[in-house]
Amino acid sequence: MAKRRMHRGLVALSASAVAAIYLAGYVRTQPADATLDVVEPTAIVATVRPSSTPQPTLQPSVGRALPATTPVPAPAASAATSASYKDGTYSGQGSSRRGNVWVNVIISAGNIASVTITRSTLQYPVRDIAGLPSQVVAKQSAQVDIVSGATYSSQAFRTAVSQALSQAKA
Amino acid sequence: MAVSAVPTRKHEFADAAMDTLVNITVISDRSRADLEPLVRRAMAWFDTVERICSRFDPTSEVMQLSRRVGKPVHVSTLLFELVSLALELARMTDGAFDPTVGAELERRGYSTNYRTGEDVHSGIEPRGMSFRDVRLDRARRRIALRKPLVLDLNSIAKGLAIDLTAQELAELSDFSIEAGGDLFARGHNLNGEPWRIGIQHPRAEGLLAQTLNVIDAAVCTSGDYERGQHILDGRTHDLVDGLASVTVMAPTALAADGLSTAAFVLGRERGKALLLDQGVRGVFVADDGSVESV
Numbered sequence: 001m002a003k004r005r006m007h008r009g010l011v012a013l014s015a016s017a018v019a020a021i022y023l024a025g026y027v028r029t030q031p032a033d034a035t036l037d038v039v040e041p042t043a044i045v046a047t048v049r050p051s052s053t054p055q056p057t058l059q060p061s062v063g064r065a066l067p068a069t070t071p072v073p074a075p076a077a078s079a080a081t082s083a084s085y086k087d088g089t090y091s092g093q094g095s096s097r098r099g100n101v102w103v104n105v106i107i108s109a110g111n112i113a114s115v116t117i118t119r120s121t122l123q124y125p126v127r128d129i130a131g132l133p134s135q136v137v138a139k140q141s142a143q144v145d146i147v148s149g150a151t152y153s154s155q156a157f158r159t160a161v162s163q164a165l166s167q168a169k170a
Numbered sequence: 171m172a173v174s175a176v177p178t179r180k181h182e183f184a185d186a187a188m189d190t191l192v193n194i195t196v197i198s199d200r201s202r203a204d205l206e207p208l209v210r211r212a213m214a215w216f217d218t219v220e221r222i223c224s225r226f227d228p229t230s231e232v233m234q235l236s237r238r239v240g241k242p243v244h245v246s247t248l249l250f251e252l253v254s255l256a257l258e259l260a261r262m263t264d265g266a267f268d269p270t271v272g273a274e275l276e277r278r279g280y281s282t283n284y285r286t287g288e289d290v291h292s293g294i295e296p297r298g299m300s301f302r303d304v305r306l307d308r309a310r311r312r313i314a315l316r317k318p319l320v321l322d323l324n325s326i327a328k329g330l331a332i333d334l335t336a337q338e339l340a341e342l343s344d345f346s347i348e349a350g351g352d353l354f355a356r357g358h359n360l361n362g363e364p365w366r367i368g369i370q371h372p373r374a375e376g377l378l379a380q381t382l383n384v385i386d387a388a389v390c391t392s393g394d395y396e397r398g399q400h401i402l403d404g405r406t407h408d409l410v411d412g413l414a415s416v417t418v419m420a421p422t423a424l425a426a427d428g429l430s431t432a433a434f435v436l437g438r439e440r441g442k443a444l445l446l447d448q449g450v451r452g453v454f455v456a457d458d459g460s461v462e463s464v
Binding site for chain 1: 193248333334372378417421448
């Protein structure tokens with residue numbers, strides 16, 4: 001057979017792979033080689049874990065009893081919707097393991113008119129992020145359902161802005 | 171409050187798995203109690219994927235495989251398909267993405283089992299291996315390693331787990347699954363609109379680099395060392411720099427996860443070409459914080 005690269009896109013390949021694995025089901029998905037010394041669950045539903053690892057429990061809701069090492073997603077759900085704020089200028093401060101950041105938030109006609117970083121000791125200098133606060137204004141306190149990102153996150157900026165906004169709400 | 175025939179309730183479920191937090195949001199008129207067994211069954215896929223693919227568990231199937239050199243080993247469908255996809259991605263990128271960097275990651279200290287705190291080392295020297303040393307026999311579902319090596323599937327396993335979880339939830343029309351910043355969203359949000367997905371700006375706390383409207387698609391982000399990730403260039407075994415993060419939106423989380431990692435390694439220009447070639451959308455954030463979409 002000619003050595004020809006099958007140029008199927010990764011999207012199609014991934015969909016086939018997911019379908020194959022799902023259809024194979026939990027049982028046939030278990031390691032197949034009997035000589036491999038892998039824990040073999042006997043139940044159909046593969047909630048059985050090696051005894052050395054604790055079975056995590058399903059928690060009733062997000063934002064409660066999070067493991068300490070787990071990053072917390074952006075608080076999209078808790079962010080105020082278009083709740084109007086009191087006009088004025090407010091400041092806030094946030095800290096993270098990368099440093100601290102101080103911001104000024106100006107509220108005009110009930111909306112965030114501007115966010116300015118007034119001081120920062122974050123590892124990334126202010127000049128690198130100075131162009132970005134306008135995006136906070138555009139999204140009006142993060143009206144998103146979910147945030148994608150390699151989360152590890154110090155939350156200094158978020159904390160600073162929300163601290164400022166909490167005064168604007170008062 | 172509820173309008174008939176319009177599901178208006180939002181149910182949130184969370185669980186810790188694969189070194190991260192898994193959040194599932196279901197928009198449905200069904201009760202939480204009614205949904206819970208289904209969601210629990212769906213989330214169990216994360217445990218299944220982790221048990222088979224974890225580099226941090228010496229008893230995982232993939233770590234068992236690393237010690238079986240030269241002889242074809244019959245493996246599970248899950249491991250076979252995931253390795254097969256990883257190798258395809260390696261071929262597409264001429265080895266920039268290479269799943270055989272596991273031993274090098276161990277050498278660099280990325281070897282701690284997050285559940286037990288134990289260091290897991292295969293004892294395999296991280297030299298002279300590449301994805302070409304992994305041979306697949308699809309008809310017999312066998313994998314043969316030509317050299318001792320450790321497969322690192324962590325960069326795509328989470329995507330796979332998200333997709334399998336989504337399959338399990340197929341009877342639901344509106345839901346999202348998010349795990350450590352990677353996600354899949356089906357249908358619409360509570361307001362009946364497309365899911366609004368923010369892309370965390372990797373260089374500014376709490377800011378979004380961009381927002382996406384998503385219906386029936388996955389969004390996955392790969393980031394740099396500063397973001398707590400450690401992605402190696404398979405050709406040099408060096409940590410990758412130049413980009414802060416790459417986000418990919420694709421029909422499956424497996425593809426989005428794999429392509430975001432591969433594009434991250436390839437860098438801005440070649441990474442963009444890869445995403446265009448694969449017909450997916452992406453957002454690149456450079457080391458200096460600048461944002462570019464493709």
